[in-house]
Structure formats: C-alpha cells, structure tokens
C-alpha cells in the first residue's frame with residue numbers, strides 16, 4: 212500500500228554506503244516531511260555531478276576538466292609524485308604546506324575482501340603516470356592500515372621493477388605524542404626506524 | 409581546489425539525517441567511484457518523489473492521489489480512527505490483521521527539543537478529521553517512548569475536550585515475554601493495569 216514513488220526513493224537511498232532498509236526509510240520520510248528543499252537540491256546535485264565530473268588524466272582525482280587545476284599548475288614540482296588513497300588524504304598533505312610536488316589519487320585501496328584488486332584500482336594508469344619522463348621520485352602516502360600497507364607494498368613492487376625510485380612516508384611517534392599514550396606497535400616501529408641524532 | 413560540482417554534492421548529502429561532513433564525503437566518493445548507476449537512480453527518485461507525493465487529505469500519510477487507496481476503501485470501518493506516528497507504525501498494525509478501521513498518521517511526534525510542537529505537527533488537521541461525523545473512537549497508537557507518550561497525552565486532551573472518545577493501546581508484558589527478561593517498568597505497568605480473569 213506504499214506509493215510506488217516512495218518505495219522507489221527508499222530503495223534508491225540504499226545505494227548509499229552504510230544505509231540499510233530502516234535508515235533508508237527514515238531518510239525518505241525526513242526528506243519528504245522536513246526538508247523538501249534539501250531533497251530537491253540533493254537530486255539536482257547528484258544529476259549535475261554525474262554529468263560534469265570525470266577523472267583527471269594526470270592525477271586520477273575528480274575534476275570538471277580533462278586535467279585538474281593542480282596538475283596544470285606549472286609552479287608545482289613535477290619531479291615528485293605522491294600517491295594517496297583518496298582526495299581527502301591529498302587535502303591533508305596540502306594542509307601541511309610541506310609538499311609542492313604532484314599527486315596521484317588511487318581512489319581507493321587494494322581490498323581483496325571487497326573484490327578490489329590491482330585491476331579494479333587501475334594500477335596500470337598509475338604505472339603509466341609514474342614512468343613518464345620527469346618523474347624523479349614516487350612517494351607512497353597510502354594509509355598505515357593493513358590495506359593501505361598492502362597497497363603500498365604492491366605499488367612499490369610494480370614501480371621498482373620498472374626502475375622508478377619509490378619512497379614511503381615514515382612511521383613513528385606522532386609529533387607531540389606521549390609514549391604513555393602511543394600504541395605499542397607504533398613505538399616498536401619507531402624503535403626499528405630510529406634515526407641518528 | 410575541489411571541483412564545485414563535487415563540493416555541491418557533498419554539501420547536499422548533508423541534508424540526510426545523521427550525515428556529517430565526513431560521511432557526506434565518503435558517500436559522494438562512493439557514489440561517483442563505485443555506483444554511478446545507483447547515484448543516477450537516486451537523483452531521479454528524489455526528483456520524481458518530490459513531484460508526485462503529497463499528504464492524503466484523510467490520513468495525512470504520503471500518497472500520489474488526493475485520498476490514498478486505504479482511506480478510499482469502503483470495506484474499512486470508518487468509525488475507528490487509529491493515530492500513529494509514522495507510516496512504518498501503520499504498516500506494523502496492518503501486519504497484525506487485527507484492525508480494519510482507518511488511520512491518521514502524524515508524520516512525527518511532539519518533540520520540543522527539535523522545535524516540533526502542536527503547530528509543527530499540524531494537530532489541527534487531526535482534530536478536524538477526528539471530529540468528523542461517523543468517527544466513534546480514536547485509538548492512540550503512538551510509541552510508548554517519552555515523546556510518544558507526551559504526544560498521546562496532548563492529543564487525548566485536545567480530542568476529549570471536543571467530546572471525542574479516545575483510547576490508548578494497552579501496555580504490559582509482551583506476548584511470549586518472560587518476566588525475568590522484561591524490564592521492571594513494563595512489569596510495574598502491567599501490575600497497575602492488571603485485568604480480571
């Protein structure tokens with residue numbers, strides 16, 4: 212007895228990650244009952260984003276042009292290529308203002324359990340980009356999670372085999388971190404990777 | 409440096425209840441990267457639902473017609489009017505197959521903290537419906553939460569003052585429930601509302 216358009220909306224909301232039947236229903240009622248303007252804006256934003264967004268030919272991140280403004284910026288150091296999982300990671304590194312090279316955004320990580328292997332991540336595009344003339348060093352900045360580490364490992368092997376110089380962000384105790392409040396795995400790693408002062 | 413269409417999509421996703429900046433971003437990337445078909449379907453479903461859905465003139469639930477099929481069904485007992493918070497509550501009562509009267513769906517509950525008072529709930533529409541000729545009894549089936557109880561209390565007062573006969577679902581130990589696993593508040597209520605056998 213539910214109107215078909217309401218049924219279709221609830222079903223469509225389930226494509227959102229982490230949204231099951233109950234919360235899809237709650238979302239639909241909220242949008243229709245309390246925020247029709249927001250719902251209309253969301254409908255338009257989805258349609259528009261799908262129309263205009265594509266992957267940058269150079270860095271693979273989302274852009275509305277063939278090459279995104281960052282990759283097209285001649286003041287960035289084109290000899291450095293930093294590989295991150297997601298645009299949010301790129302944004303964090305930009306915030307440090309400690310890096311002026313270019314990026315490659317994987318748009319994910321290797322995750323065999325979710326069916327995301329080297330092919331699904333399209334690592335061929337990264338290899339093509341990283342082996343271009345002018346790239347002196349590839350810095351792997353994937354997360355230090357199990358999946359991020361596995362991704363870094365695989366990418367490093369693929370690029371090293373092609374003669375590309377590959378580095379990885381260092382691991383250790385966070386700046387400002389107290390040993391008492393640092394997990395033992397991090398402390399162990401910081402011991403192994405200790406530096407001469 | 410984020411494309412404006414991506415920015416707009418992330419912002420628009422935040423109109424969904426319980427979705428903050430981080431999860432709006434995760435949702436946007438998921439839709440664009442892994443489920444463009446789902447995203448397109450969601451965009452269309454939102455636009456279509458906003459176009460065709462409205463509130464039933466009789467029961468206030470969502471419908472695509474002026475009066476929904478349930479309210480228009482002459483085989484339902486028009487002398488009984490059951491008041492529920494949401495369509496999902498109505499669906500639960502229908503599932504019992506123990507009720508053949510009509511409904512009124514509040515599409516919410518009184519919630520002063522969220523700024524939802526008698527005016528926002530449009531209780532005037534319920535009063536007009538409940539005081540129509542032919543309505544013999546109004547059954548309050550709001551939830552037994554604090555907000556649902558307060559809503560039932562307010563509606564009961566408004567309708568009783570107008571001479572409408574008002575009842576409330578009974579409270580007590582659930583069917584099949586073991587006392588050992590029933591909360592003490594429910595047991596206390598079942599004691600107070602004990603019936604002669």
Ligand SMILES: [Zn+2]
Nearest residue numbers: 267270279282
């Ligand atoms: Zn780019």
Ligand SMILES: [Zn+2]
Nearest residue numbers: 464467476479
């Ligand atoms: Zn109706």
